[in-house]
Amino acid sequence: MLPLTLIRRPLTPAQADAIMRRAWIVPACFYAIGVAAALVLVALIALGSPALGLRCSLAIVCILLVAFIPAAVAYARAPSRPPRVTATTTRQGERTVTELLLTGDTTFSQSRLAGFTWGVSGVLISLIPLAFSSSTKSGFLISLWACILIVSLLVKQTYLYFPQPRDVKAQKLLLAPSGFAFAEKDILPRLKTAAWSDVTGVGETVKGMTAIHWTSDGEDGVMWLRLKDPGLSYSAFERLIDYFASNPRRRRVLGTETGVDVVRALLRGQDPDA
Numbered sequence: 001m002l003p004l005t006l007i008r009r010p011l012t013p014a015q016a017d018a019i020m021r022r023a024w025i026v027p028a029c030f031y032a033i034g035v036a037a038a039l040v041l042v043a044l045i046a047l048g049s050p051a052l053g054l055r056c057s058l059a060i061v062c063i064l065l066v067a068f069i070p071a072a073v074a075y076a077r078a079p080s081r082p083p084r085v086t087a088t089t090t091r092q093g094e095r096t097v098t099e100l101l102l103t104g105d106t107t108f109s110q111s112r113l114a115g116f117t118w119g120v121s122g123v124l125i126s127l128i129p130l131a132f133s134s135s136t137k138s139g140f141l142i143s144l145w146a147c148i149l150i151v152s153l154l155v156k157q158t159y160l161y162f163p164q165p166r167d168v169k170a171q172k173l174l175l176a177p178s179g180f181a182f183a184e185k186d187i188l189p190r191l192k193t194a195a196w197s198d199v200t201g202v203g204e205t206v207k208g209m210t211a212i213h214w215t216s217d218g219e220d221g222v223m224w225l226r227l228k229d230p231g232l233s234y235s236a237f238e239r240l241i242d243y244f245a246s247n248p249r250r251r252r253v254l255g256t257e258t259g260v261d262v263v264r265a266l267l268r269g270q271d272p273d274a
Contacts, residue, residue: 010204013234017079020230024076031072034065056130063122071111081105081231083173085264087257100259104171104229110163117160121150171229175244175263177255182225192223199245202238210234212241236267243272 003019003026004011011019041058045051083102090097124146132139153160159167172183179195194214203211203222212223227237243266244251250272253259265272 004205005208008207010206011234012204013202013238016205016210016234020079020233023079023230027068027072027075031065034061037061038065052130052133056126059126060123063126064119067119067122068112068115071108071115074108074111078105078108078230079233081107082236082267083171083229083232085260085267087260098255098257100175100254100263102173102175102232102263105231106165106168106170109168109170110165113163113168114161117153121146121153124149171227171232173232175240175254175259177251180241180244184226184228192225194223196245196248196251199241201245202241205234210237232267236269239269240266 003023004016007019038058038061041054041061045054045058083104086101086103088099088101090099124142128139128143128146131142174181174183177196179193179198181191181193184190184192194212195216198214198216200213200215203213205211209224209226212225214221214223227234240263244254250262253262262272
């Protein structure tokens with residue numbers, strides 16, 4: 001998430017969570033700037049400035065503000081949407097293996113994709129009158145190009161306008177009795193793994209990257225993870241990792257469906273052994 005990537009000083013999980021709970025400030029600032037720009041354009045039009053270019057600019061600002069409302073709301077509410085915890089069962093040879101999967105909420109990613117697509121489409125349409133004011137040929141070409149592009153996207157790439165959870169990347173954390181695997185939500189997905197027996201604890205977060213300390217064969221190291229799902233709080237992630245790293249006897253529950261309740265309790269800050 002944007003706020004943490006801008007902070008260079010090390011943050012404890014509690015400090016990182018406190019910042020993420022104020023994530024609504026980011027879209028609020030962007031919308032304040034957008035509304036201010038729209039009001040300036042309205043004032044200039046009312047004062048009699050050359051109107052067509054200003055009206056086109058005003059239309060673009062309003063279109064973008066409206067198109068990104070769902071994304072702004074989803075961004076602000078993201079810290080209150082916990083990851084989904086499910087048990088996955090696969091066959092490995094002659095035995096059945098059960099592991100637990102934490103899947104991050106994709107509401108913001110879906111809203112952002114839809115907002116961008118609808119916003120670009122709206123901007124293209126708003127440019128048509130400006131193109132016609134230049135020349136009839138330019139207006140016709142822009143209209144034809146915008147129509148072909150929007151119709152082709154609606155027909156062939158419908159998910160861009162109406163994205164579903166499967167259409168966007170989600171942060172995933174796989175928990176097994178032997179260790180965990182973390183799939184980073186990036187342009188090029190990266191899988192990072194660690195054994196419970198090697199993990200010594202969760203460290204501080206620096207510029208959005210969280211440290212996982214480990215020791216193996218007498219060698220100490222740090223694995224850095226970028227937690228992009230704000231629904232998985234840093235404190236909850238620390239509780240989860242520390243619990244299974246320090247309780248070897250409880251790791252077996254990660255290979256059963258009962259482990260779903262244990263993990264959910266840890267995420268909520270409850271005692272899983274109560």
